[in-house]
Amino acid sequence: MRFKQLHTSSLCLLPNRTRIHAQSAAPPRRNTSDFFRSPTTKSLPEPRTKKVTDSDIVKCNIAITTHMRNGQCDVALRLFNSMPRKTTVSYNTMISGYLSNGSFKLAHQLFDEMPLKDLVTCNIMISGYIKNKNLLAARQLFDEMPVKDVVSWNAILSGYAQNGLVDEARRVFHLMPEKNEISWNGILAAYVQNGRIEEARRLFESKERWPVVSWNCLMSGYLKKKRLEEARQIFDRMPVRDAVSWNTMITCYAQNGRMEEARKLFEKSPIRDVFTWTAMVSGYIQNGQLHDARRIFDEMPEKNVISWNAMIAGYVQSKNMDLAGELFEAMPCRNVSSWNTMITGYAQSGDIARARNLFVKMPHRDCISWAAIIAGFAQNGDSEEALQMFIEMKRDGERLNRSAFTCVLSTCADIAAFELGKQIHGRVVKAGYEFGCYVGNALLAMYCRCGSIDEAYNVFKRIEDKDVVSWNTIIIGYARHGFGEEALKHFESMKRASSRAPDDAQNLMRSMPFEPDAATWGALLGASRIHGNTSLGEKAAEMIFALEPWNSGMYVLLSNLYASSGRWVDKKKQHMLKCHSEKLAVAYGIMKIPSGRPVRVFKNLRVCEDCHTAIKHIAKIVGRLIILRDPNRFHHFKDGVCNCGDYW
DNA sequence: GTAGGGTTAG
Known part of the structure; x- marks a missing residue:
């Protein structure tokens, strides 16, 4: 890499031959004359060629920033390329613009091409690596920097925090030559984001004054743990509250079904923005209070796409497609998820024609749109069309993601399309989704449905985080195919898996629902009948009765069981x-x-x-x-x- | 008067 010299005194040699321009702790005030040697004498100006002044360059930089903030990377790039001279700030602006628009590759390319990197450039790139989950590259760049400032340290600290490396974050925190509020907040956030709320609390109490972001951070820690009362105490103790504080607390009440408290706080809130209003709308929707949701929605002073989408999703959830459609038509501007919500809604209500109509009309499709329409056809029994759409999706160049795979596989299961299912399995393996629970379960179901129980068992074995669906599917699979004994065996191991005591909360959550559902009990009941295991059958029937008392099949199966075991019904x-x-x-x-x-x-x-x-x-x-x-x-x-x- | 690090939410 080549560099243009700015301040000779602060240029350093990097180990990998990368030289960067470093700022000293008190950065020298840089002005554009550092970058551009504007003529001091009025030498002959070239006729008809406009002189490039410092302020022209600054104006260009600002314009680039604006374009980048508007997401217009291409416009920014055109401007950038047309600049007769580019400053480090121009490069930095471009790179950070790319990063905030998610174009990591372009950012990296420009970073590599950049003739002169300074401290800010490296700080931008560190945060870019971290956003891209490349902690190693971030750390490497950090280590190579000859001079780091508190921003660099804070960036690497939050990188560790966001990736769950709390102890590493703490080490960084203690090593920092200088700490500011952001550093303190960084270590606090490291605890909070990783569920170590008690440590966060201790740290918080150890220092007198905290900025409002840190109060918010601690509060959100309690909210994540659903400890609403403690969160509320923090909220009440806060010396200053900003929009985030109010929104966080209100949203949390709303999401936990405590609409009365949400409403009280909402009415008291001095700062209501579009988030606050939308949180209330979704809260009412989740709580089944559609009228209240609509009232709030109508009262909203300003709506954005998300508020509209929330209200539409509410109608879709309550199967009120007419009102959903009305709102959709009335929307001033729609995004992909507006279309997707409607497509899903129509598809689920059986109106596949309307769903398809929208799908054809929509300006941009993403993989969710494809998955929605494929699932729509599949659920409405048109498996052929579903598979046709799958093929078109590939033709359209849409990359298959997990949900698309899941959808298509369940379609294969529906029509027992064994050959195609196997082909898709191959692609699943290639994409590396095989071990995931959702795709794995869909594969499993497909093989069970196609009668390939051995293959199903192979898939089952490989699923890393088996959930209740995986277990249920394999048990039902065995039971349906007459392998009653295998089904019972799996049932036993499922019980064992669920009775194991798990330390961390997430595992506990996962294993909690290890309670078979009615369908599984039904399969077990069927298996019991074949094997004449009356006591398990009775137990299964009892469980079904508790889960689905109206399940008529259960009564029939139970009486058959009694009949086959010689008991008269x-x-x-x-x-x-x-x-x-x-x-x-x-x-x-x-x-x-x-x-x-x-x-x-x-x-x-x-x-x-x-x-x-x-x-x-x-x-x-x-x-x-x-x-x-x-x-x-x-x-x-x-x-x-x-x-x-x-x-x- | 332009570029980099912290909290939250639909």
């Missing part, structure tokens, strides 16, 4: 149970319709003794059916005969 009773369960399913379906209606639906409900248990269970799921706690509201059928006509 009254056909009439079996029919009765089935009948009840179907009614309950209908009832449950209605109850899932939003806005508290179910109470009315259930008002005149009559249940027999057996059903009563089921109803109570549903009440538990829904949570607000207080009428069910009043037994006088029910008619109990004592004789075991339930007249379905009396049901409503």
Whole structure:
């Protein structure tokens, strides 16, 4: 690399022959005359050639900054290239612009080409490496710098913090020749971001004054752990609050279903920006309060794409595609996720024609759009079209990501497309997604569905973080293919896996849902029947009853189990149970319709003794059916005969 | 009056 000399005294030789211009601790005031030797005498100006003044260069630099901030890298580059002379600042501006626009490669290229690197250049590049998760390169550059300032140290400190290397971050912190507020905040953030909240707290209490960002940081640490009360205490103690403080606290209440507290804080907040409003909208949506969400949305003084998207997603979630469509039409500007949300919504509501229409019309597609439309066709039973779209997606040059693979594989499973599934498996391996849980599960399901249980087991073995779906799929796979014993074996090892005590919280979270779902219990029930294992079968039926009391298949399977083990079951009773369960399913379906209606639906409900248990269970799921706690509201059928006509 | 390091949120 070649360099232009700026301040001879501060030029240093780097070990790898890289020379950079370093600033001393108190940086010399640089002005553009360092870079441009403007003529001191009025030598003959070239006719018709405009003299390039310092202020021209500065103006260009500023224009580059603006273009970069607007995301117009190409415009910035054109300007940059047209500059007759470029200063270090011009290069630095370009590089940092590229980095903030995510063009790491271009930034790096320019960095390599740059004739003269100074301290700022290296600091920019260090943060670039860190953003790109290349901690080693960042560290190497850091080590090569002949002079570092507090910015360099802070950058490397936060690099370690963001990548979970807390102890390394602490080492850096102690080595720093000078520390400022940002350094202190850096080590605080290192603890907070890595879940070491108690250490963060101790550090925080060890120092008198903290800037508002650090208060925010500590508060968010408690919020991440869902320790809302402690977070609130921090919030209340804060000497100064900024928009982040208010937004963080409000968002957290909203996301944890505590809309009343969110609302109170929202009304008190002196600084409401688009984030605050949108957080309230999404909070209400998540809480099922669509009307409140819409009210806030309508009151919003300023909306951005994200607020619109949030509201549309709310309607899509509650299957109200008409209102979603209305809003979508009314949007002043849309982004890819607006389109994707609508496509997903139409696809999931079975309106694949509309979904396809939008897909064709949308200006830019990303891999989510493709995955949405592929899944849409697949879920609506048009597997051929789904695969056709998959092929078109490849033709379009869209790179396959995890979700696209997952989608397509589940389509293959649907139509038992074994050969294609195998081909895709090859691509999955190539892409290195094989061991991931989502793609792995989809592969597993595909092989199970195609009857290739050995291959399925091979996939199962390789999935690194098996979750409940992986276990359920393999168990169901074995059970469906008549390998009852294998299914039971896996069931046992699943139980063992779930009963192991895990230290860190994440593992615990992962293994918590190791409770088989109704489908798995169903498979086990089926397997038990084949093997005549009545006690496991009864246990399975009991579990299904607890999870899905309306699951009619369970009653049939159970009675078959009894029948095959020689226990006599009254056909009439079996029919009765089935009948009840179907009614309950209908009832449950209605109850899932939003806005508290179910109470009315259930008002005149009559249940027999057996059903009563089921109803109570549903009440538990829904949570607000207080009428069910009043037994006088029910008619109990004592004789075991339930007249379905009396049901409503 | 231009370029680099810290918190949060849709």
